[in-house]
Amino acid sequence: MKASVLEGSPEGSDLLAAMQADEASAYLVRNDAGLVESVIFAEDVARALNARG
Numbered sequence: 001m002k003a004s005v006l007e008g009s010p011e012g013s014d015l016l017a018a019m020q021a022d023e024a025s026a027y028l029v030r031n032d033a034g035l036v037e038s039v040i041f042a043e044d045v046a047r048a049l050n051a052r053g
Contacts, residue, residue: 001025001026002023002024002025003025003027003028004022004028005027005029005030006018006028006029006030006040007029007030008029008030008031008032009029010029015040016045019042019045023042024042025041025042025043026039026040026041026042027039027040027041027042
């Protein structure tokens with residue numbers, strides 16, 4: 001599994017652009033202090049987008 005790091009709080013089109021720029025299975029989201037505060041799984045994002053139609 002490849003993981004990449006995202007900075008800040010990416011959402012919406014910014015999140016999708018970051019995911020397309022660096023394709024990975026998981027994304028570690030770091031806050032301004034450099035601490036990982038969440039993990040976003042590409043599979044979960046794809047599932048949510050497919051559910052919306």
